[in-house]
Amino acid sequence: MRSGWEVVIGLEVHTQLATQSKIFSGAPTAYGAEPNTQACLVDLGYPGVLPVLNEEVVHMATMFGLAVNATVAPRSVFARKNYFYPDLPKGYQISQFELPIVEHGELFIGAADEQKRIGITRAHLEEDAGKSIHEGLDQSSGIDLNRAGTPLLEIVSEPDLRSAKEAVAYMRKIHTIVRYLGISDGNMQEGSFRCDANVSVRPAGQEELGTRAELKNLNSFRFVEKAINFEIDRQIDLIEDGGKVVQETRLYDSDKDETRSMRSKEEANDYRYFPDPDLLPIEISPEFIEAVRKQLPELPAAKQCRFVEQYDLKAEDADLLTGSRALADFYEAAAAATDAPAQLVANWVMGDLSGALNRDGLEIAESKVSAVDLAGLLMRIHDQTISGKIAKQVFEAMWGGDGTADTVIEAKGLKQITDSSAIEAAVDKVIAANPGQVAEYKAGKDKLIGFFVGRVMQETKGQANPGQVNKILKDKLGN
């Protein structure tokens, strides 16, 4: 943060709703189909066709509204946003303007002890446009209308964010919530989750807001952070050099890591919004809202608190484990299937398991070791059949498809040695082989205990119980 300046950021997050069909037509919404194979006459804006609202989006928007403690409007209205563009078949986008479906929400970012409230001004329903294709077409442009009519929920924050980091934290929170609710797949590569950022700066302490620039189409958390930081610097530099920020729309170029002007306020479209006469207002009854409330899943914040209480986890760990519903479910399934301490389960899920998933680029749902199998492995640590170190070896084998923990331990003979006489024999052997170190130890060099433990473990191929080894060593070395 540059001293003497305050940054003010508001985000508009565009979330694609995970419906089977489009918001105003029966065409499918699946990603990646051949161009123009998922656009029906309604999506193509043919003469005479009419939009019919997909009721599912109302349900989804209501879920979101309740999840962020917002007002779900008893009556909201679709409006037409008029502008010409080849990927906009009707010459207008059906959106919501004066009366959105969700208003006055909030969420909290930051750690438990220093939470910050971020207001959510509104969330409104709208249809996505198609896309223009320029590659591979000589002297002309193509239009793919598969995406036209895909349902979006545009979530607009208050200008409560004060840094790029906060903006990213807020966006991540929204991302987590919509995925928890199951209303969006949140896939950023496919454009299902993207945002525009309104950024302005003002001298610290000044009440009045600075002139803002709108950064368009930021489709990764990293780009959001980089684009905002670039923009903050650009604006402060400009002002410090005696210039003025102009209100404009800017595009972030991730290759050059810079933002550049798309159009200024003077060139901005007059969208001529007016209520769409083809669609009735959305009317939502209190009964409907209550029914949706009852179906709401446990939300991240509540789950995090419960994890701390129920499993006695550290707050950071609970936060991490509740980052997605699938991860939290995995954790709970594993914890339920073992007597091992909940913290141990947490360490393994966040550690080796997450590491293996990252390494192989897999989602938690695709994990090669199931929650129950992981629990089986941790059980063997807990009952001292194997040590934690051996467990890592067993886990890798399980990940590689060698079967359950018990199968691997059995097949590889990794069972921990807890037979005192066997350990004693190994200890005796190590003491006999290292008279010099024994003498030093006895002379007071306590640290050498690690050396002896290591040697004994080597002698037993890592299978001796480390606690027992320690104890027997100390007894025999007489200290």
Added chain:
Amino acid sequence: MSANDRELHDRSMTELTAGLDSGEFTAVELTRSLLDRIARFGDQLNAFITVTADEALAAAERADKARATGDGGALNGLPIVHKDIFCTRGVKTTCGSRMLENFISPYDATVVAKLSNAGAVVLGKSNMDEFAMGSSNETSYYGPVKNPWDLSCSPGGSSGGSAAAVAARLAPAATGTDTGGSIRQPAALTGTVGIKPTYGRVSRYGMIAFASSLDQAGVITRTAEDAARMLAVMAGFDERDSTSIDQPVPDYVGGLGKSISGLRVGIVRQHFDAGLDPHCAKSIRESIAVLESQGAKAVEVDLPNLDLSVPTYYVVAPAECSSNLSRFDGVRFGHRADNADDLLDLYCRSRGEGFGDEVKRRIMTGTYVLSAGYYDAYYLKAQQVRHLIADDFKKAFANVDVIAGPTAPTPAFKLGDKIDDPITMYLNDIYTIGANLAGLPGMSVPCGFVDGLPVGLHLVGPHFAEETLLRCAHNYQQQTDWHDACPEDFK
């Protein structure tokens, strides 16, 4: 004269159904005879943009087969015409515009599908004002339609082709659409029956939109009974049109015979102001007297904001049309300018070449009234006035069952007389526009002649009072024979 003595083209749908049922003639014979008339008179009237002779004969054959096996629908074998605003699968649908000169619709409008499913035989697509914007049929890219009663006169518009075709006995019924009077005014000017149902009564799906909150499909026939038959098939909820209303369709035909004794007929004071031709006024008063002779009671009512209806309409309708017509951009269908320099050039020239003057005028007006800084003063204000006008009707209908008055201020006017004076042209719809702004059903019934040109009696009812309008009109037609008069050159 009994039905059997009449020529086929002069018979009503009811009479034709009896003839088909009795085997007096087949649907193919009936269709041929009307196609012959269309071939004979079509060019004089310019009532058709497309004649679908082959499709019609094939449909008539199917209708004859269905009748033989007893499978025919309510309109089995009856020839009709569709206004060229209704999308018809595999058939050119121009909407009276160069923009859609070569547009073949890939689908059927709901109205088209319903009528076809009921066995109706479609003879062709009728001429109309471009995108239904006009009151004289002169804005059509395909040239004006002539009034069968005087070929130098306009048949009215925008459903002028449908009205002229029915008046000239080229078809017993034609579909139309009515945004500000586009069914009722041409019906009045051609001596036919025209009904615009309650907004939402008939699906708008597949009807090319002009002003979505005002557009409503209806029908032009020669008798109220035929209108009831057509409407019974066309009306009803359509899941493809969110503004269509899910309410059962009453038995329109069955209700026709009921008496109008005790029916309270509202006479609007403001209707008989200076704007109304005195001869027309006389016909209207006489026709109200006929209703009174049948037991109806005339009651004076006020529509104090009537004079605001035209200006209100000419804010709301252009606003909606400016947005509705944005899809005609030369990108996916319709007229596309050759050799565009860039995207803007493609838009400007495709639209500049594809649209006519009246359409451009309304798009510009609509764009203006929706613009930032003008929205509140125009569009929002017009919506407020629209509520006032609707309230006026609501108050009036607290005391009367139906409002009766003139459909148009004058009989048919000469082609060319008003086309260069939009304001005078717009005022032609002063009596009809209120029903569109308030979403009410309205109907025009032939009620006399002035200098050999027909005059129409306008009936307006509360929401979903189509049954009352049809009953009132049917009752009136039982007492009068204006609707039987056939223009001399088309007998």
